Amino acid sequence: MDVSEKLFERACKVLPGGVNSPVRAFRAVGGKPRFLQKGLGSHVLDADGKEYIDFIGSWGPMILGHSHPDILAAVYERMTDGLSFGAPTALEVEMAERMVDMVPHIEMVRMVNSGTEAVMSALRLARGATGREKIIKFEGCYHGHSDAMLVGAGSGALTQGVPDSSGVTSGAARDTLIAQYNDLHSVETLLDANAGQVAAIIVEPVAANMGVVAPQEGFLAGLRALCDKHGALLIFDEVITGFRLAKGGAQEYFGVRADLVTYGKIIGGGMPVGAYAGSRALMEQVAPCGPVYQAGTLSGNPVAMAAGVTQLKILCDHPECYTVMEQSAAFLAQHLRESAAAHGIALTVNQIGSLLCPYFTDHAVTCFAHAKSADTARYARYFNSMLARGIYLAPSQFEAMFVSAAHTQNDLAFTVQAAEETLAAMAADA
Numbered sequence: 195m196d197v198s199e200k201l202f203e204r205a206c207k208v209l210p211g212g213v214n215s216p217v218r219a220f221r222a223v224g225g226k227p228r229f230l231q232k233g234l235g236s237h238v239l240d241a242d243g244k245e246y247i248d249f250i251g252s253w254g255p256m257i258l259g260h261s262h263p264d265i266l267a268a269v270y271e272r273m274t275d276g277l278s279f280g281a282p283t284a285l286e287v288e289m290a291e292r293m294v295d296m297v298p299h300i301e302m303v304r305m306v307n308s309g310t311e312a313v314m315s316a317l318r319l320a321r322g323a324t325g326r327e328k329i330i331k332f333e334g335c336y337h338g339h340s341d342a343m344l345v346g347a348g349s350g351a352l353t354q355g356v357p358d359s360s361g362v363t364s365g366a367a368r369d370t371l372i373a374q375y376n377d378l379h380s381v382e383t384l385l386d387a388n389a390g391q392v393a394a395i396i397v398e399p400v401a402a403n404m405g406v407v408a409p410q411e412g413f414l415a416g417l418r419a420l421c422d423k424h425g426a427l428l429i430f431d432e433v434i435t436g437f438r439l440a441k442g443g444a445q446e447y448f449g450v451r452a453d454l455v456t457y458g459k460i461i462g463g464g465m466p467v468g469a470y471a472g473s474r475a476l477m478e479q480v481a482p483c484g485p486v487y488q489a490g491t492l493s494g495n496p497v498a499m500a501a502g503v504t505q506l507k508i509l510c511d512h513p514e515c516y517t518v519m520e521q522s523a524a525f526l527a528q529h530l531r532e533s534a535a536a537h538g539i540a541l542t543v544n545q546i547g548s549l550l551c552p553y554f555t556d557h558a559v560t561c562f563a564h565a566k567s568a569d570t571a572r573y574a575r576y577f578n579s580m581l582a583r584g585i586y587l588a589p590s591q592f593e594a595m596f597v598s599a600a601h602t603q604n605d606l607a608f609t610v611q612a613a614e615e616t617l618a619a620m621a622a623d624a
């Protein structure tokens with residue numbers, strides 16, 4: 195047994211499934227998870243000293259790569275003055291100012307500790323502000339694990355084939371209505387059938403928890419128009435897309451305004467941070483200004499803010515990194531398509547910005563039903579072969595591949611070569 199296997203054996207005795215978040219357990223791809231020890235730039239090292247090119251990047255936060263020297267320096271500097279006060283500190287003001295500066299249409303921010311918490315709080319605010327109770331979400335979109343959002347969720351829930359969680363009450367699920375991604379008609383039908391009752395539509399502007407599915411032309415603008423017509427709020431869950439698609443996120447990238455935006459992942463620079471944001475009028479409904487209660491002992495934690503604000507500052511100062519990441523992702527997508535075609539393997543590669551996903555299917559993938567038709571056994575074969583060749587991918591067909599600004603031309607060439615060998619081997623099996 196190697197060190198990872200020994201750690202996993204110990205972990206399974208004291209952590210459910212040996213992990214603290216389900217997708218890490220590798221159940222969808224077989225085998226046992228690698229325990230990671232160290233990250234530097236685009237590479238990670240496991241507990242046995244084996245090195246990988248990392249395309250998970252902590253599921254998005256490490257957009258500048260691991261152990262960025264400026265972010266580490268900011269954290270060291272801040273932490274020597276104390277880890278937490280439960281009182282205001284300067285860095286949370288700087289963080290909010292920077293977010294408001296970078297993102298169009300947001301005027302005020304509330305910091306929380308995770309994406310789940312951000313979404314849960316934004317939904318409460320939407321309900322409080324509209325006096326309505328129902329929420330429309332899309333099948334296959336994941337918005338964290340709060341009760342109301344564990345209905346038709348993607349990601350871990352999807353991989354396990356159990357879209358709804360046990361322990362969620364029928365009451366919590368009843369006010370969540372499920373529409374189909376990229377299908378405005380399904381949204382309109384729900385709005386008409388629940389006239390005057392829908393507080394908000396929540397959407398991942400790019401669905402990145404059923405693989406990667408981009409919005410079709412007019413989809414997001416159509417949601418905006420439907421919200422305006424029906425008096426509902428539009429919530430962009432930008433926990434993945436925020437500061438990734440562009441410095442101003444999906445609102446900038448697609449030119450569509452949202453009423454509320456939720457953040458996580460990237461804004462913490464690797465620390466546990468989330469946030470929700472919107473217009474002054476909406477955000478002043480939140481306590482202590484308004485009647486919508488929401489609080490947090492560690493919210494705006496100074497060390498977490500030091501990491502997050504430094505990462506945002508670097509992204510802001512280097513807008514060219516968005517072009518580079520997009521080119522890197524497009525390069526990978528193009529080579530995957532070519533290798534698959536050369537070996538007669540059915541593969542649809544979706545890519546937008548620095549996100550991509552190879553689906554083992556010959557279908558175009560524009561919605562949840564298409565994503566689900568992908569061959570997960572083939573993905574598992576692909577994943578394990580790539581891992582053995584030193585490429586660390588998401589251990590599920592329904593997760594994105596995250597390209598960072600730290601991935602080098604060498605990393606990309608090495609990855610393309612590993613994929614070519616893997617797809618050739620898969621063609622030979624068949």
Ligand SMILES: *Cc1c(COP(=O)(O)O)cnc(C)c1O
Nearest residue numbers: 308309310336337338433434458
């Ligand atoms: C990861 C994710 C969340 C949940 O964030 P956590 O920090 O894991 O709670 C919410 N929404 C989207 C779109 C996500 O990808």
